[in-house]
Amino acid sequence: MSAFRAVLAKDLRTELRTLESVPAMALFAATTFVLFRFGLDRTTLEGALAAGVLLATVLFAAILAINRVFVAEREQGGFDVIRLSPVDGASLYAAKVCVLAIYLGALELIAVPVFAVLFSVEAGGLPALAAMLLLANIGLAAVGALVSSIAVNSRARDLIAPLLLLPLLVPVMIAAAGAAEPLLAAGGPSYADFGQWMGILALYDLVFIAVGYAVYDFLLED
Amino acid sequence: MPALPLDEAGKYVAGAYVAFLALLLLYVAIMAARIQRIDRELAELAEIAEKRSDRPAAGPDGADAGAEENARGEAEGQVFEAGAEQPSGGIR
């Protein structure tokens, strides 16, 4: 438990001090919104289009964070420390999942209001949207930490991580977009299938956290 | 009795089965090329073995060179030979 806390505290402290991940993600998201405005030639968004733009942007911003989440460990020998200590890999994994989830939450805290303002999005469904994003973040973080560990020890690591990540994240996209579309609809939010999509997200989160826990030690072996 | 496919549908069905067959034959061709390569290599090695048996003094040198081999491929044969004793159900 203390290893988990130590890694988590260290990463959050570093991030607060250097501010290298979250502001970059937020800036990336904002610029991407502008690109979408011109790419789609639209100044307002609702429903499926709004869900798609928001979620695709969040997903790609997540890749930025996922690429970086283990870089410090790799460069400063953090992996060796974990290997030599009696701590099991699961603590490291859990800590990194939390770190990523927190980064994503911070990103969305900035990006979603910016999105709503830029595209005059219907705001009634935003609380439910936030809840859905919370679940989606966990899934993104669980898979992201796993893939990042695989990629960080390979050669073309910035290439391998997104390559592996995107197909794995399709169900998250499906469920999140499925939930978000009626929430952002022009005539006001609808909660018809919300429960079902949240269920899918929860299932996804459970499965990949379980998989991550099960295999992580094998990734740490030398 | 089968409906004789004189209409459009027949072409698509035939196309699908032909595509599958083509893929399978492509695989067979690639496998044939691999076997050819294996054959050639085997012939090469057989030649080398013949030459070796004509020069018995080369034995110990061969053993030393063998000891310095790349660890990467040393035991390949052993494990697969062990595997060969398993029934083909080992693929499961």
Next chain:
Amino acid sequence: MSFNAPRILPAMTVLTLTAGLALVFFFAPNDADQGFIQKIFYLHVPIAICALVGFIVAAVQAIMHLRTGESSWDVRSYVSIHISVILGVAVLITGSIWARASWGKWFVWDEPTLVSFLIVFLLYCTYYPLRYAIEDRERQARYASVFAVTAGAFVPLNFIAVRLAETLVHPRVFATAEGGLTPKMTVTFLVCLAGMALLWLTLARFELAAKSTRARLGRLRRALEGDEVAVGASRIAPVPRQAEEAG
């Protein structure tokens, strides 16, 4: 496993596939909705099922590899994925032809199994660049196994998610894949399925035999010459570790 292993498996494969083919065109009745086009179903769906089961099998073999550390399991896992990806190409091609024949488009997003399969196929295609990107053989094998396990867990999830996404919006297109099969159709389908499963096993065995022969050749070459790597040795084809020679 060598190329000289008993021939019964390939023979059974040929027999079953031929029988299946005959049943498709001489026994199974034409579908009421789709007519003759439905015959593609007997080709497309069995291959898809075998490919997907193959991915799950690869995940199980990967688990065995992680648990025992024996690279023979890694070889099997690699071959399982390889064969399933090849069959996956066949699935996408036959599915595309089926879509074109039924709907005039070369791909339909309305058919959840086709879409799910595309996603799974894309995922497993990344298996190869992943292996290429890791140079240390042992680590490569371990990471590949981790990937195979993760991807194996992903397959059922993906199918559930895509199915839900599609059925909420569109009705099922290729409904004959589910129910509505007459007994004659069911028999034909099962025979084709058995044939494809045997084909998968046969191809897997060929691959394993090819690898084992190449490995033995490499060892022979090293014993004779002492240095060079065998011609055309692949950087990503799994190679057993030295330590297993004793085990």
